Amino acid sequence: MKTSLLRVCLVISLSLSSCLLYSQGADSLYRKFLISTQLEDPLEQDTLTIKDYAAYAIWQLNERVDFSEALLDSMDLYSGVSSWPKAFGINMRVKARFHELRGDMEQSLNFYNLAIDTLRNADPPYDDLSTSLIGSGFILLHSGLYDEALETFHEANDFAKQSGALRNQLQMLDFFGDYYYYSAFGQQKFDSASKYYLLARDFIQEHGFYGYFESDNYLGLADVYRRLGETDSSEKYFQKCLVLAKEAENYGVIYALYVNKAETLEEKGNYAAALKLKKEAYTYVQASGFIEFIARADQQLYLTYKAVGDYKNALYHYEKYNIAQDSMKKEAAAGRYAELEARYDSKEKEEEIIRLQNENLQQARDYLFLILVLGAVLIAFVSWLNLRLRRKNAELERKNEEILLAQLKGQTLERKRMATELHDNLNTKIAAIRWQLEAVSPSVNEKSQKILNKTLELVNDVYGDVRFISHNLMPEKVEEVGLVPALENLLGQLNQNNKVQFNLVVNTQPEFQFGSLSYHIYNIILEIINNILKHAEAENGWISISEDDEIILITVSDDGRGFDINETSNGYGIRNITSRLENIKGKWNIESAVGEGTKFFMEIPRL
Numbered sequence: 228m229k230t231s232l233l234r235v236c237l238v239i240s241l242s243l244s245s246c247l248l249y250s251q252g253a254d255s256l257y258r259k260f261l262i263s264t265q266l267e268d269p270l271e272q273d274t275l276t277i278k279d280y281a282a283y284a285i286w287q288l289n290e291r292v293d294f295s296e297a298l299l300d301s302m303d304l305y306s307g308v309s310s311w312p313k314a315f316g317i318n319m320r321v322k323a324r325f326h327e328l329r330g331d332m333e334q335s336l337n338f339y340n341l342a343i344d345t346l347r348n349a350d351p352p353y354d355d356l357s358t359s360l361i362g363s364g365f366i367l368l369h370s371g372l373y374d375e376a377l378e379t380f381h382e383a384n385d386f387a388k389q390s391g392a393l394r395n396q397l398q399m400l401d402f403f404g405d406y407y408y409y410s411a412f413g414q415q416k417f418d419s420a421s422k423y424y425l426l427a428r429d430f431i432q433e434h435g436f437y438g439y440f441e442s443d444n445y446l447g448l449a450d451v452y453r454r455l456g457e458t459d460s461s462e463k464y465f466q467k468c469l470v471l472a473k474e475a476e477n478y479g480v481i482y483a484l485y486v487n488k489a490e491t492l493e494e495k496g497n498y499a500a501a502l503k504l505k506k507e508a509y510t511y512v513q514a515s516g517f518i519e520f521i522a523r524a525d526q527q528l529y530l531t532y533k534a535v536g537d538y539k540n541a542l543y544h545y546e547k548y549n550i551a552q553d554s555m556k557k558e559a560a561a562g563r564y565a566e567l568e569a570r571y572d573s574k575e576k577e578e579e580i581i582r583l584q585n586e587n588l589q590q591a592r593d594y595l596f597l598i599l600v601l602g603a604v605l606i607a608f609v610s611w612l613n614l615r616l617r618r619k620n621a622e623l624e625r626k627n628e629e630i631l632l633a634q635l636k637g638q639t640l641e642r643k644r645m646a647t648e649l650h651d652n653l654n655t656k657i658a659a660i661r662w663q664l665e666a667v668s669p670s671v672n673e674k675s676q677k678i679l680n681k682t683l684e685l686v687n688d689v690y691g692d693v694r695f696i697s698h699n700l701m702p703e704k705v706e707e708v709g710l711v712p713a714l715e716n717l718l719g720q721l722n723q724n725n726k727v728q729f730n731l732v733v734n735t736q737p738e739f740q741f742g743s744l745s746y747h748i749y750n751i752i753l754e755i756i757n758n759i760l761k762h763a764e765a766e767n768g769w770i771s772i773s774e775d776d777e778i779i780l781i782t783v784s785d786d787g788r789g790f791d792i793n794e795t796s797n798g799y800g801i802r803n804i805t806s807r808l809e810n811i812k813g814k815w816n817i818e819s820a821v822g823e824g825t826k827f828f829m830e831i832p833r834l
Contacts, residue, residue, distance in 0.1 A: 252286075253283065253286050253287055253290070256279065256282050256283040256286055257283050259279050259282075259283075260276065260279035260280045260282075260283050263275035263276045263278075263279045264276055270311075273309050273310060273311050273314075274311050274313075276305060276309070277305055277306060277309055277311060277313070277314045277317055277318075278317065280301065280302065280305055281302065281317045281318070281320070281321050284298040284299075284301070284302055284321050285321060285324055288321070288324055288325055288328055289324075289328070291328070295325060298321075299321065299322060299325060302318045302321050302322075303318065305318075306318035307615070307616040307619050307620065308612050308615060308616055312345075312348070312349040312350065313345070313346060313349045313355055315345050315619070316341075316342045316343075316344075316345035316346040316349065316355060316356075316359065317342070317346075317355055319338045319339070319341040319342035319345065319359075320338070320339065320342040320355070320358065320359050320362065322338040323335045323336075323337075323338035323339040323342060323359075323362055323363075324362065326338060327362070327365075327366065332366050332370060335362075335366050336363060336366045336367075339359055339362050339363040339366060340363065342359040343356065343359050343360060343363060346359055351389065351390065352389065352390035352391065352392075353386040353389055353390045354386075354387070354390040354391070354392040354395070356386050356390075357383045357384075357386040357387040357390060357392050357395045358383075358392070358395060360379055360380075360382055360383035360386065361379075361380065361383045361395060361398065361399070363379055364376045364377075364379035364380045364383060367379060373411075373412055373413075377406065380399055380402055380403075383395065383399060384396065384399040387399065393430075393434050393436075394436070396430065397427060397430050397431065397434075397436055397440060400423050400424075400426050400427035400430060401423070401424075401427050401443065401444065401447065403423040404420045404421075404422075404423035404424040404427060404447050404451070405420075405447070406420075407419040407420035407423065408420035408447065408450060408451055408454075417451050417454045417455050418455075420447070420451045421448070421451045421452070421455065424444060424447040424448050424451055425448070427444050427447070428444050428445075428448065431444055438471070438475050439475060439477055439480075441471055442468050442471035442472040442475060442477055442480050443477075443480055445464045445465075445467045445468035445471065446464075446468045446472075446480055446483060446484050446487075448460075448461075448464040449461050449462075449464040449465040449468055449484065449487075449488075450487050450488075452464065453487075453488065453491055454491070465484065465488065468480065468484055469481065469484060472484070476514075478511045478512065478514045479512075479520065481508070481511040482508045482511045482512040482520065482524065484508075485504045485505065485507050485508035485511070486504070486505060486508050486524075486527060488504055489501040489502075489504040489505045489508070489527075489531075492504070493531065493534070498531060498534050498535045499535065501531055502528075502531045502532070502535060505524070505527055505528055505531055506528070508524065508527075509524050509528060512524040521551060522547075522548050522551035525544040525545075525547040525548040525551065526544070526545075526548045528540070528541075528544040529541050529544040529545040529548060532544065657686060657689055660686055661683065661686045661687065664679060664682060664683050664686065665683065667679070705745050705746055705749050709741070709745060710741045710745040710748055710749055711731075711733050711772070713745075713749060714731055714749065714752065714770065715731060717753070717756075718730075718731055718770070721756070721760075725760060726766070727759060727760060727763075727765050727766065727767065727768055727785075728766065728767050728768070729756070729767075729768040729769070729770065730767070730768070730769050730770070731769075731770045731772075732769070732770070732771045732772070733771075733772045733773075734771070734772070734773040734774075735772065735773060735774045736774070739774060741779070744779070744811060744831060744833070747807060747810065747811050748779070748781065748831065750807060751781075751804055751807050751808065751829070752770060752781070752783060754803055754804050754807070755783045755804065755827055756768065756783070759783075759785045759787065759825075762787075762790075763785045763787030763788060763789075763824075763825065764787050764788045765785035765786050765787030765788075765824070766786055766787075767785065767786050768783070768784070768785045768786075769782070769783070769784050769785070770782070770783050771783075771784075774833070777832060777833045778830050778831070778832060778833065779829075779830070779831040779832075779833055780828075780829070780830060781828075781829040781830075781831065782826060782827065782828055782829070783826075783827045783829075784824060784825065784826040784827070785824050785825055786824045787824055787825065788821065788822060788824075789819045789820050789821050789822055789823045789824050789825055790819055790820075790821065790825065791819075791820070791821060792817055792819055801817075804827075808829065808831070811831055811832075812831070812832050813829055813830060813831040813832070814829070814830045814831075815827065815828065815829045815830075816828045
């Protein structure tokens, strides 16, 4: 059965954070936050200030405002001075949503996990933990990890029931219906899907979740009853969904309603009726303004027009689909420039937001000044707040460093394992093959001897390649003697066998240790040396390593022919070096021009 994942994608794009704020605007949420800052009960003020500002921040992030980073800075400020155990977890959830909306799923999942770890240790109720688990589950779903996502959603549902988080419970009922309905999840148990959709319908009626939730639920019921052959029930919910979705201008739901019905008609060979529905759906998806959904709609129309033999219209929508795909790639490439331009254009808006925030902070200072009469007590209180903030920031930096160290350690262990497998297992077997061939060599005729000799040459080449790969995965010198002696040994060998003469200058304290960074720095320098040997046509090369507080400074330069950075900065070698540096949070810069050599500067934070 050819069932699209359009509706699932729509549910994911309208994540829980959007649904929670469905009926509230940014202005009302900000006013609610301002009211919470004036509460007399310190504990109540501390709690509600974080929750209300997080709700306001998530609303603005969903609207793709131009001052997103300022919102995150404010969240850091409020959570940093808060004594509420859940403050850090809610702050991490806001950061996770920020990265999710920008397509950085790895960072988003990392922040969701930090939120989940914190909220697990906080006191009940677990509504915030349930919300973070749902966010994490949708990221896993985005990534194709369906089993892991399902397990996470079950846990989120349990906590939602414990804490009475009704919207979370409703969203999980709807997801479980989708899980048993859509083919991508490998279930397609329509009786089970209808059970969850009906439970969601009753839940909506019991708790008054109308509008979007009701129209989305009717969409699921219309689809599943159509698959069960209950035509009258399917049509009833189809019409109910259409009326509600049009009233609420839920164009994405209307589009899914028409397209899902059209697919069942196509499965029965009724392409004419399916084409009519898809053309109707196309008007609504254009009204939604989502370029990705419009591109999918063009692809759907292309396939149907092609099936009915209307190749002119098929070609038209096929070209529109390809143009949209190219356009989305261009948007990604120009993203940084557009962001800077948008920031400049919205400067007045940012200044107004900052002014309001400063006014609020000034009110808080006045309130504290009236309570804390004695100047000495005020100074002690401010010092205490600053100390807490520094400690929390230090703790966050420590946790981030522990995560990076664990990643580096895991990568090192995996390289050791792979190197051992290649050297001890694969190379042993290759050596055994070589011995067997050499053993039969005296007993073959002259013609066969030539073939055998050629085979032995190839086996020896493979043996050498495997040893080379094994050595590069885990260079013995780096492991045995450390980074600087390993580099000295490498350059000593290169200076004997190559026309380029390399010089190493190390300016670090005797007790300085590179630790887990040794292997990565060695490979980055080796990559640059290889580029010099292959492309620079240089006579001399220099490697300089020094330290500045907690930063490792590395410069690799040559007196070769240089290059135009704008033309070659996206080459494979540069991308490989950039990837390795980003993996250890390093920064880099290149200075080069034709005929003037090349200098590669790197700054790597010490772990």
